[in-house]
Amino acid sequence: MDASDFSVSDIEDILGHHPYGSDVSLIAVMEELQARYRYLPQDALILLSERLGVPLSQVYSVATFYNVFSLVPRGEHLISVCLGTACHVKGGDKILDKIRRELNLESGDTTEDYRFTVEEVRCLGCCSLSPVVRIDNDTYAHLTQERVPKVLKKYQPATGE
Amino acid sequence: MRILTLRDLEMAGARGTAALYPSQTKIMVGMATCGLASGAQEVYDALLNEVSRQGVDAVIRQVGCIGWCCKEPLVDVLSPGKPRITYGEITAKRVPKIVEALAQGEIVKEWAIGRLDGDENLIEGTKRSYLADDAQVQVMNQVPLYKEIDLFKDQVRIVMRNCGIIDPRSIDEYIARGGYLALYKALNEMSPEEVIEEITRSGLRGRGGAGFPTGLKWKFTRQSKGDTKYIICNADEGDPGAYMDRSVLEGDPHTVIEGMIIGAYAIGASEGYIYVRAEYPLAIEMLTIAIQQAEEYGLLGQNILGSGMDFQIKLSMGAGAFVCGEETALMASIEGRAGEPRPRPPFPAQSGLWGQPTNINNVETWANVPVIVARGGDWYARIGTETSKGTKVFSLVGKITNNSLIEVPMGITLRQIIYGAGGGIADGREFKAVQTGGPSGGCIPAELIDLPVDYEQLTQAGSIMGSGGMIVLDDRTCMVDLAKYFFTFLKGESCGKCIPCRLGINRMQKILTDITEGRGKEGDIELLEQLAVTVKGASLCGLGQTAPNPVLTTIRYFRDEFEAHIKEKRCPAGVCRELIEYSIDAEKCTGCGRCVRVCPQEAIVGEKKKPHVLDPALCIKCGACYEVCKFGAVVLS
Numbered sequence: 001m002d003a004s005d006f007s008v009s010d011i012e013d014i015l016g017h018h019p020y021g022s023d024v025s026l027i028a029v030m031e032e033l034q035a036r037y038r039y040l041p042q043d044a045l046i047l048l049s050e051r052l053g054v055p056l057s058q059v060y061s062v063a064t065f066y067n068v069f070s071l072v073p074r075g076e077h078l079i080s081v082c083l084g085t086a087c088h089v090k091g092g093d094k095i096l097d098k099i100r101r102e103l104n105l106e107s108g109d110t111t112e113d114y115r116f117t118v119e120e121v122r123c124l125g126c127c128s129l130s131p132v133v134r135i136d137n138d139t140y141a142h143l144t145q146e147r148v149p150k151v152l153k154k155y156q157p158a159t160g161e
Numbered sequence: 162m163r164i165l166t167l168r169d170l171e172m173a174g175a176r177g178t179a180a181l182y183p184s185q186t187k188i189m190v191g192m193a194t195c196g197l198a199s200g201a202q203e204v205y206d207a208l209l210n211e212v213s214r215q216g217v218d219a220v221i222r223q224v225g226c227i228g229w230c231c232k233e234p235l236v237d238v239l240s241p242g243k244p245r246i247t248y249g250e251i252t253a254k255r256v257p258k259i260v261e262a263l264a265q266g267e268i269v270k271e272w273a274i275g276r277l278d279g280d281e282n283l284i285e286g287t288k289r290s291y292l293a294d295d296a297q298v299q300v301m302n303q304v305p306l307y308k309e310i311d312l313f314k315d316q317v318r319i320v321m322r323n324c325g326i327i328d329p330r331s332i333d334e335y336i337a338r339g340g341y342l343a344l345y346k347a348l349n350e351m352s353p354e355e356v357i358e359e360i361t362r363s364g365l366r367g368r369g370g371a372g373f374p375t376g377l378k379w380k381f382t383r384q385s386k387g388d389t390k391y392i393i394c395n396a397d398e399g400d401p402g403a404y405m406d407r408s409v410l411e412g413d414p415h416t417v418i419e420g421m422i423i424g425a426y427a428i429g430a431s432e433g434y435i436y437v438r439a440e441y442p443l444a445i446e447m448l449t450i451a452i453q454q455a456e457e458y459g460l461l462g463q464n465i466l467g468s469g470m471d472f473q474i475k476l477s478m479g480a481g482a483f484v485c486g487e488e489t490a491l492m493a494s495i496e497g498r499a500g501e502p503r504p505r506p507p508f509p510a511q512s513g514l515w516g517q518p519t520n521i522n523n524v525e526t527w528a529n530v531p532v533i534v535a536r537g538g539d540w541y542a543r544i545g546t547e548t549s550k551g552t553k554v555f556s557l558v559g560k561i562t563n564n565s566l567i568e569v570p571m572g573i574t575l576r577q578i579i580y581g582a583g584g585g586i587a588d589g590r591e592f593k594a595v596q597t598g599g600p601s602g603g604c605i606p607a608e609l610i611d612l613p614v615d616y617e618q619l620t621q622a623g624s625i626m627g628s629g630g631m632i633v634l635d636d637r638t639c640m641v642d643l644a645k646y647f648f649t650f651l652k653g654e655s656c657g658k659c660i661p662c663r664l665g666i667n668r669m670q671k672i673l674t675d676i677t678e679g680r681g682k683e684g685d686i687e688l689l690e691q692l693a694v695t696v697k698g699a700s701l702c703g704l705g706q707t708a709p710n711p712v713l714t715t716i717r718y719f720r721d722e723f724e725a726h727i728k729e730k731r732c733p734a735g736v737c738r739e740l741i742e743y744s745i746d747a748e749k750c751t752g753c754g755r756c757v758r759v760c761p762q763e764a765i766v767g768e769k770k771k772p773h774v775l776d777p778a779l780c781i782k783c784g785a786c787y788e789v790c791k792f793g794a795v796v797l798s
Contacts, residue, residue, distance in 0.1 A: 085630070
């Protein structure tokens with residue numbers, strides 16, 4: 001997905017249905033925007049700043065402060081590798097390395113085909129299942145390096161498609 | 162649908178009781194995040210299918226998490242007149258057998274792990290028995306009662322009283338267990354001052370970290386002058402290793418909402434916010450439903466319970482910033498700005514959200530409130546120690562046998578927690594330390610195993626209570642690596658506003674990285690200690706002020722490990738990659754080839770059924786071979 005997919009009506013739509021009316025929170029709107037585009041397109045942020053009457057500098061400050069926001073396009077599937085304490089002591093960093101190797105990610109966090117983005121997160125709150133990886137809305141418990149390829153395969157296009 | 166009188170509340174409760182204890186069999190599936198990650202949804206679907214296929218008269222409901230995390234997915238069966246039976250580690254494949262047994266009025270003994278003959282109804286103080294006189298089924302009685310099971314023996318459930326018992330999406334079930342009775346009592350029989358007095362007498366202290374007396378905090382905010390007052394529920398559970406707040410929100414959201422309404426009444430607040438972290442989508446969903454139900458019943462909104470009180474709650478979502486657990490940063494975030502803390506005073510009680518008096522408590526603190534108001538402060542104060550009253554929920558994770566969420570009285574010893582409830586160290590390894598309090602806490606070593614757990618004792622040991630994460634560590638955990646882990650975490654999460662935190666943590670992280678990578682030098686330990694003093698003393702907010710704790714406790718209790726890394730370039734626990742090497746023990750290797758298949762580097766070669774060889778020059782020390790070898794032939798040195 002790239003910035004050309006951004007449409008003004010999307011912003012109108014998000015602002016229009018926001019439950020708290022005029023008391024609308026900048027962060028909440030940005031979260032919806034991010035959910036829709038998987039990142040925050042520059043033009044969308046400029047429009048948002050105008051519509052909410054919030055200085056663009058503040059919009060940018062929020063966009064760069066919080067971990068969930070991205071200013072660059074992300075992959076179709078978001079792989080969140082938990083590096084909370086419980087996952088750390090059970091080898092979460094090794095799972096992260098394995099996933100990056102499997103996806104041939106040498107630098108950067110998004111694969112060339114924009115299928116996957118890998119991010120490190122600090123505790124998904126599923127510590128009893130460590131090490132844990134969340135892909136989109138699916139949580140994988142007690143993951144091992146050996147199981148990683150099989151898990152990733154579920155999100156690859158089926159061969160012969 | 163509005164509830165105005167006690168009679169209305171009782172009628173909602175009656176509907177809830179009918180749902181909690183239906184006339185036919187009820188099957189409950191624990192469907193909090195941990196359960197779902199373990200496959201609870203598949204189990205739920207399979208149950209629906211199987212019950213209809215076998216024509217069994219049963220309803221299937223979802224419940225929250227009872228805390229038996231290591232046995233997920235959990236399925237409970239409650240037939241009228243019989244004990245409630247808990248099945249552990251249930252997969253979709255096991256479902257048909259369970260339903261078959263149910264159809265025969267029997268149980269599948271080998272999967273049954275616990276039994277309840279009734280449940281406590283904490284707020285009304287009554288115990289409801291499940292058993293009809295003629296239903297003492299012999300086989301069922303062979304399943305151990307919850308109170309006979311190590312994990313549950315020492316537990317006292319106040320905060321988690323409804324978790325795993327009620328359907329979190331049903332306000333009626335919450336009311337059936339005494340819910341909103343405390344609110345009714347507060348609004349009709351108590352003045353705001355009396356509510357604060359009750360909370361003060363209970364001795365309740367903030368469960369989010371610092372342990373500030375809750376009653377006092379409420380009093381300050383009540384006494385402050387302001388047009389509008391706010392209360393906030395801090396549900397930005399950021400400490401890695403802690404997930405009790407998530408479980409409460411997913412399993413019993415109404416207890417938090419009721420606590421907040423009572424707090425709003427006591428403080429005189431008209432608006433409340435729940436600040437939830439974005440990583441908890443299910444908690445957000447449950448809260449959204451619960452708030453909507455409370456609004457429909459007139460428990461939120463205008464003229465609550467006909468008392469003339471107005472109060473509403475809004476949800477505000479975090480966006481992945483650990484520092485937002487700090488109260489001034491959290492308020493900045495609700496206001497739509499970057500979550501940077503500001504100096505205190507003024508404290509939020511004087512000038513908080515949008516400059517108005519604001520009271521912030523965390524999820525677990527709010528969840529205690531309804532029970533304290535219902536049972537009285539004196540009742541609550543009888544639980545716990547002299548200075549730390551009541552219970553605390555702990556997440557017991559890491560290298561422990563029973564990964565679980567437990568609620569125990571304050572003052573219980575680490576030994577009781579780790580070897581009692583926790584069932585000891587996993588895989589028969591040796592207990593080394595327990596990490597409490599997240600990145601603001603520290604590591605308590607094995608020799609302090611008999612330490613009673615309360616605010617003061619943990620602080621004296623160099624750690625803090627924090628939000629209740631307990632990460633158990635064994636002899637294969639490197640303490641220097643763990644200290645580095647926390648500094649890497651804090652380096653990423655420091656907001657950068659004040660210099661001691663921004664640069665100090667960065668510098669300490671670099672020193673720790675050097676030590677773990679074999680570049681440590683004489684004087685590094687002393688330098689870390691010196692930097693710790695500065696960062697602790699000069700940082701603006703709690704993040705920086707407590708950041709050095711993880712390294713200070715590890716130096717205090719595990720100095721020899723630091724020295725082994727620095728002087729001998731050796732990692733005794735075998736964790737730090739630059740200081741370890743893998744090899745293959747030719748005598749133990751059977752040549753099965755499993756390691757060859759997982760090695761990303763093709764660093765292992767050998768003929769089938771003959772001992773293999775590992776080339777250290779190619780090895781990237783990912784440890785994949787070590788993990789898969791079933792013969793212990795991959796050696797770590």
